[in-house]
Amino acid sequence: MLDFFHTPAAVAVVGASDDPEKIGGRPLRYMREFGYAGTVIAVNPRRETVQGLPTVPTLADSPVVPDVVLVAVPGQAAVDAVAVAAELGAKGAVVMSSGFGETGTAEGLRMQEEMLAHARRAGMRVVGPNSQGLASFHSGAVLGFSTLFTEEPPADGPVGIISQSGALASVPYGILRRRGIGIRYAHGTGNDLDVTAAELAAAAVKDEGLELLLLYLESVGDPESLVELGERSRAHGVPVVALVGGRSQSGSRAAASHTGALATERRVLDAFLERVGIWQVHSVRELVAASELYLQGWAPRGDGLAVVSNSGAVCVLSADAAEDAGVPLAELEPETRAALTEALPAFAATANPVDVTAALLTDSGLFGKVLPVLGADPNVDACLLGIPVAGRGYDVERFARDAAAFAASGTPLVCAIPQPDVARPFVEAGLPVFEEEASAVAALGQFLAHRRRMARADTLPRPAVGRRDSEGRPLNEADSLATLAELGIPVVAHELVASPDDVPAAFERLGAESVVVKGCTSAATHKSELGLVRLRCRSAEEAHAAAATIVRSAERHGVPLDGLLVAPMVQGLHEGLVGMTLDPVFGPVLLLGAGGVYVEATPDTQVLLAPCTPTEVHEAIARLRLAPLLAGVRGEPAVDVDAWAKAIVRASEALADPASPVVGFDANPLMMLEDGVLAVDAVVLVR
């Protein structure tokens, strides 16, 4: 859909400058230098030519209808340029000018909205304003002004970079170019008034030439585009690594003053990105750390790691790093160990990690012998080669040849080689080389886990991001319990009666040893504090008296009652909770965790997007600190975790429906029984 931004047949530059260093001059220079083959229309009312190109005085004078109009003039002139572009029938505009919404001024916002209105009227798409521009190096359509393209010459390649921030498009561009990696796109989108970074990313990821997409965001205007990005990323096998700024309170505040922060709980974003198969990182370092691994075309079977080094300490540190990175060390088969014993000198370690010892100095073929032996082991899915010290006296070229031959056989291989001269032949052979083992293992761990996450995302339902209305009014407890039951969450048996005199009969009908009596109201949420709850009433008389007290308390506090709710006292083996909110960006989110009175003081909860699957729920439960207790410890019976999971899944499916009137609920405690779970207390919010 947005392909015209990447391969426009004709581009008009409004504010085209003769100075190739000016914002309106750079795109002309870049398109000339980087091989743009389409038509460039330079718009400049004051010059006949700019940088050797003939000009037209106004955009309306353009001899052809440009696919994209690039706007480098300020303020109202930019708005007018967009209006003319829309009128001409251009498909898109890229507004590099700043001074709009990002300033936070009324005038800036007004001009931005006017710009949008012009575009919308004609169905034209707008990138920016305050955009560093879009740079597509396969077509040479460099519709932007980043300084970096003169500092680090571009080369088309397998990596796309799409960023709300211009700087954060340029920085990974520069780092990867210096590592010799080609970049297909380096886009800085700016204010995301119309086209968002996510939408551009979803368009770019279909590109056959792309193998990796790096994304920087500070806000999420259209979660639907992110869902689509995830789906296409998986369909086309192009992994997406995302850095979302503003995780911290002060970072979020800084983002708010900059591009507009993300109004969502961070772990909801985390759950969302995980759900759609996008890998989230937390720094620029991490954003680019594993890039080389994604570009190898590897398809590992599993994640068992074998480590080979000529240093025992590197073996030790690699094992530590593997645990940190969640990469299991492969258990070697007896045949493998026997073959290693044959290949290696006495006293070398033939368990994994494999220490070939200083014997490497006298036998340059050791890596060439050991790696294929490891590769043949069915438990080995990836290898780390650590060469902390080599140099004169070592046949480094041969090591690199042996390593490259092994990697060519299909087993992922990462190298930890601190000496640049030793690393060089490995890098030249196309192998991913890191300065030390922890960085190498971390990158490998990310690559392997990201692959698993993408495969898993294919099995999960699409998150219901369409639901985002969040205003709601509370239901009273009886209606809340009824709603929960409709959602599929088992609720305690209960009776709603009109007056204290009806309570004894309800007590008898329930047939419980002990009941709770509550004032049923939608006008108060902290009922205990208002004296509207009486626990453990063991007789009809006690229950009647409790009800009378509750009615008096309600009168005293001016709380209108819809009746009195009587229910058996239920004590679970453990107390859980389940709740739901509508995230302002990502829609219905389920909360599950340990319940009871200490939920706020020592929270132990997990979030899941709706709808969710039983597997997801079971995994979320397993992450709770409470989890080890649920199986029953010290002779206690196990609780019915399945029933809990089923209730959550059913509720999540109901809540994913855009027609659902429920915008939030809180069931705490959810009593966890040997057989089933039971909500005994609930507040539901409806539209």
Place this chain on the structure above:
Amino acid sequence: MLDFFHTPAAVAVVGASDDPEKIGGRPLRYMREFGYAGTVIAVNPRRETVQGLPTVPTLADSPVVPDVVLVAVPGQAAVDAVAVAAELGAKGAVVMSSGFGETGTAEGLRMQEEMLAHARRAGMRVVGPNSQGLASFHSGAVLGFSTLFTEEPPADGPVGIISQSGALASVPYGILRRRGIGIRYAHGTGNDLDVTAAELAAAAVKDEGLELLLLYLESVGDPESLVELGERSRAHGVPVVALVGGRSQSGSRAAASHTGALATERRVLDAFLERVGIWQVHSVRELVAASELYLQGWAPRGDGLAVVSNSGAVCVLSADAAEDAGVPLAELEPETRAALTEALPAFAATANPVDVTAALLTDSGLFGKVLPVLGADPNVDACLLGIPVAGRGYDVERFARDAAAFAASGTPLVCAIPQPDVARPFVEAGLPVFEEEASAVAALGQFLAHRRRMARADTLPRPAVGRRDSEGRPLNEADSLATLAELGIPVVAHELVASPDDVPAAFERLGAESVVVKGCTSAATHKSELGLVRLRCRSAEEAHAAAATIVRSAERHGVPLDGLLVAPMVQGLHEGLVGMTLDPVFGPVLLLGAGGVYVEATPDTQVLLAPCTPTEVHEAIARLRLAPLLAGVRGEPAVDVDAWAKAIVRASEALADPASPVVGFDANPLMMLEDGVLAVDAVVLVR
């Protein structure tokens, strides 16, 4: 004490080789090339000269008594060389030969022990065997064979590297040399048969020229040396950064097959290093990451960080990174913000982080204006300067001059500059430059926190590492409670009686509503499972019957009883625990945490070394997940945390005494009351 290894007047090389690439040849070459001014005696029975030096046929023929004998001959010849060196009166030997303890063979271990016996007899100190050797670049006494010294030429400087692993001495050496940092020591100690890496480090850290010491360990043979290292590090103002390999299970296994793993619970090591002021890192990357910061001579007042960048996104990411690194962003004074508003263009962010915006391109003086304004703010203790994009059109030289001038005024300044050309003038000005903001902030956070940790370590008692015997026998409950009381831990009132018939009187004397009756024995620890505990006896008769049942259960299980223990039932507001073990390396360790029956299933504990201070205990309690509940939530009263802390401190002081017979105890639950704490169940182990 070990100074002769660093500045020997004369060195003999046994196994001196004419080949400057051989292990016995490299030290001769290195000492010649790197300016060793002392006497070198080359021992070689087969040649008149080696590398131009005249030889002596045997060590015994040495014309002078060498301070250090460097051994490069294998097996028994190495043992003999050590014997002769000891006889001659050499102060030390460095045994580079391998094939000893590290092979795990009986013969290797025997030879190693023989070597040690020769040295001990004469009071000679031995480094190694299996040592890469010691390299002291201020004296040129390079008593080792690392390949790296030819790959990366040495230069004397402020950093010492001491490592059990040769590779892990060479790797940081190479990384730091490539960063232009001078290295004073690069020692690989090997098997640590006699002199340990820690002992060498404690000797090195007194060196006036040293400003930073990097340590790599896989085992801790002498914790006393580590204590001393910490003390001297603080006294001399030389921070120590330590990487201890073998954190993970597989890493520890790999270390065991390599140098011998650390037989201690990892968090005890963590607590120990923290206690003595040594900063622990977890990878080579982290080991060297903050080096430049330690070498600046900075003495920051606090840890308030101000961020300045020409990119809003870098401001956002720096704020996120600051939170990750535990570095608070400084709250700017109103005068500072006013001055920033004056200095900066409209729409620039004048809160912290400070975004100077793209206006930097037109006003190259912006950093020079902004940094001093921030430095004058009393809340700003350190600055981060982030320049993600610059280059042509930017006055980068001026930015660097302004930054250097600011840093020279004493406020720590770290830079995040990805472009090498932009970074160069900053590096040349001596400023610490990182590729991106998260790495810069993490290094700064380490530097600041390490300073705080060193200052704090000065206020803490010396850990009682001398106590390491750990075999013990259990006391029965009455004796255990008595011992706890002696240690200073309040225990529940109780009566020990001989037979069930004595129980009713004990019940009356205790005057409690309800009591627990227990079979008192040292022969069983899981008393409940054996039917030796009866809770909640509410009358003398009930208690009597319970006692009779217990006696029968004990008979049935063949458990000898020392009597019957009767105590009031006590219910705390919360249940805690306190325990103690003797760590095989680090001595008495206290365990504190949440108590009760779920301790094993969901542990929530902290460890502290004995003796400990009230502040340490309060901080450890604050780290518990249980902590938020202790202050009282939802209207509950607060528990007496002070009483808990006091009990732990008193016990820790008693246990630090080497004469203490107690080698372990476990008091769980420790009932936490509004007023005081009370141990109601205890097992004590004594020598």
